[in-house]
Amino acid sequence: MGVVIKGCKLGCCSPExxxxxxxxxxxxxxxxxxxxxxxxxxxWAATSARIDRMQADYPKCKLCGQSTMRLDQAGLCSKVTEVHKTYRVRLGLPAVPAPAPAARGRGGRR
Ligand SMILES: [Zn+2]
Ligand SMILES: [Zn+2]
Structure with a gap:
């Protein structure tokens, strides 16, 4: 039995x-x-599996199924395609969601 020389940690590469x-x-x-x-x-496979696991915890857009950190009032992601706009308007919401409060507070009165 010789000494086991390890390749890479993913097991695909020879030590060389x-x-x-x-x-x-x-x-x-x-x-x-x-x-x-x-x-x-x-x-890459390991990385995307990790991302998938992370995104599994996020809510998903009702229209396109996109995982997102935060859904808007209509339960949609922040996309502004025609379908997304139409859906919001149908619910009586602005077609384009208002910016997050954090982004709005800037550059106000001085
Ligand atoms: Zn390798
Ligand atoms: Zn969407």
């Missing part, structure tokens, strides 16, 4: 590949070593 300078990116940072593409894919 994991030790590439700049993680396998070239000097300009625009091209990555072909052996690292699987690593990038896994890294």
């Amino acid at each position: 590949v994991a030790a590439l300078p700049r993680g396998g990116w070239d000097d300009a940072g625009s091209k990555i070593d072909g052996r690292r593409t699987e690593h990038l894919r896994r890294e």
